[in-house]
Amino acid sequence: MPLLTILGLIAVVIIAYCVSIFNFLSSVRTRIQASIQEIGNQLKRQADLIPNLEESAKAYLKHEKDIFKLLADARKTIDAAVKSGDLNKYAQASDQISQILPKIQVVMESNPEIKGADILTKLMDELRDTSDKVMYSRRTLIDLTADYNIKLVTFPSNLVANLFGFKAEQGLSTPLSGKHLTVSESDLTTPKVSL
């Protein structure tokens, strides 16, 4: 009789474990989907925001056609990415935004007249914020995917995952080889900063 009770208890514990792993994997998989939608959501916000900012900063940036062109290009890429729904294109689009920031900074520093203009500080702030938002929404996707995939490969949760046929999530697809993993000659030299 006690042996049966013990076996029963063990069975209950094992079943409870399986249920908790199953629920964990299922809910994280749903949250991964949601976080992908969130990236799209933030990129859409970015695409809507940039024309507004362009409009309000126009007067101050009259002579800076280059920056205008960059902003317009970035917006086009974002629009295309949102339409296609392809995660890789999302990533490229918001990289463009991040590249514009230092260029505006240079214009501001070299032009004492517009340096004091609040509207440009605001433009910088908003641009940084919007690219941060995209970055953090991607971070969520990366973290969730890691949590999920770790359960799929570690013991004993991998047994439960195999039993119910959970597949590894791809997450934010980044090429696993290429330039971003290697350090080039130019990266090793100390950058020259002239002030």
Add this chain to the structure above:
Amino acid sequence: MLNIYESLEQNQRRSALVVVLFTAFVAVAIYFIASALSIYTTGSTSFPLGFLGIGLIISGLTSWASYYYSDRIILTISQAAPANRRDHFNFYTGVENLCLASGLPMPRLYVITDTALNAFAAGRDPQHSIVCVTTGLLSQLDRTELEGVIGHELSHIGNYDTRLMSLVTVMVGIITLLADWLFRISWFRSGETNRENKSSGGIFLILGIIMAIISPLIAQLIQLAISRRREFFADASSVKLTRQPSGLISALKKISLDREPLEAANKATAHLYFSNPFHLDRKPLISSGNQQINYFANLFNTHPPVTERIKVLQQMS
């Protein structure tokens, strides 16, 4: 060298260990103190649980109110005003972004007009949480540093530290109450019962009184140790959110160099803040001095020393 994930795991393990040991210690202390109380009142050790029940109810009720209304109470005490996106852009959007990364709901944001550099989070659960910073902090930290501080506060919310510390406070409260009762009873009844129970309950009486003397102090020391452990944990979680230890490190350095005490803080709310508002841990940023004295002073702090926190963060980067 620990990477951020190992550091988080280690923190979680140590935290759990301290809490388990604390609970065990509280159980043993309560058992002896309640037994001694029982001997005094009924003459045998048969009724210790009754006292535990009464202690639990009293301590639980008083702490429950401060736990449940923690956000409102602290806002009233510290005279904070709500923050908005226009006036506090970096603060507001920083919280927005880190909430996005951590999956927490957006807390309510407040600002205290004070030149001291500090921040705190409160609230019983993420849905009722608040994050509050001083205007000094907003003006002196840049966005990256501010994100480090915000990440730290959001981690307190996400880890349910308010709840944990409330539970710990209830346990410390029970011990203190029971010990207090034992002293009062033994004061009134010392003669008679001692003679009757020398053989049967004598050992319980002695142990109970010893426990009553030392355990409130020990329990409070462990409570402070848990508080410090949670600070390390929040630092590590903050880095996991922002992936920029440098931001939090330079924020800690700036804050530790600022020598102004926060006027809105008092002893009761000290443990809530980002860094100790009373500067107990401020002096030696580059510490040499007498380690023994530092260690002893550290035992009575709600926060670990800033140097220690920076050292741990530097290992992560």
